[in-house]
Amino acid sequence: MPQLIELSTFGDPNGKLTVFEKILPGDIKRAFYIYGVPPEEQRAKHGHKKTWNALIPVAGSCRIVVTSKDGEQTFYLNHPAQCLIIEPGDWHIMDEFSSDAILLVLSNEYYDKEDYVYQKP
Numbered sequence: 001m002p003q004l005i006e007l008s009t010f011g012d013p014n015g016k017l018t019v020f021e022k023i024l025p026g027d028i029k030r031a032f033y034i035y036g037v038p039p040e041e042q043r044a045k046h047g048h049k050k051t052w053n054a055l056i057p058v059a060g061s062c063r064i065v066v067t068s069k070d071g072e073q074t075f076y077l078n079h080p081a082q083c084l085i086i087e088p089g090d091w092h093i094m095d096e097f098s099s100d101a102i103l104l105v106l107s108n109e110y111y112d113k114e115d116y117v118y119q120k121p
Contacts, residue, residue, distance in 0.1 A: 002066040002092075003085040004075055007056070018081050020106065024052050030107040033058070037097040047091035047117040051109040055084040055094075060101030067091045067121055077103070091120050 009018045034043060055064060061078035068090045075084050086092055094103065109115065 001068050001070050001087060002064075002073055002075065002090050005083050005085065007081045007083050009081045020054065020056070020083065023083065023085065024054055024106065024108045026108045028106050028108060029110045032105050034094070034097075034103045034105065035101060037062075037094075037101065039097060039099070041095070041097070043094040043097075044092050045118065045120075047121075048086075048088050048109075049115050049117060050088050051107050051112075051115050052088065053086045054106040055086065056080065056104040056106070057082060058102045058104050060098035061096075062094055062098065062101050062103055063096040065093045065095075069121070089121075091117065 005023070007018045007020055009016055011017070037043060055077065057077040058080050061076065064075045064077060064084055066073050066075065066086060077084060
């Protein structure tokens with residue numbers, strides 16, 4: 001089941017620092033970011049068998065629609081302290097990217113094409 005959490009953020013007159021730690025099981029083995037997505041396009045359209053992902057909108061905004069065993073949920077990510085955790089078995093679509101959107105994805109597994117599930121539950 002997906003979880004939207006608020007990352008710890010510390011600020012002072014010199015700026016802000018947001019921390020990601022002890023959130024995904026195991027180690028972070030893969031990091032990538034998605035940007036430059038035309039507003040009418042959709043990304044992802046898949047789930048994973050064993051991978052956990054953490055999605056963080058470091059700039060701009062986007063929408064994530066997640067289908068899990070508990071049904072369908074829609075999340076709007078628009079602040080760099082937001083973090084959407086997508087568990088194994090959660091099928092998701094990413095869309096409605098703003099022109100300045102940069103979505104950081106952290107994974108607890110290395111890329112493995114056999115881990116992907118393209119059939120929506």
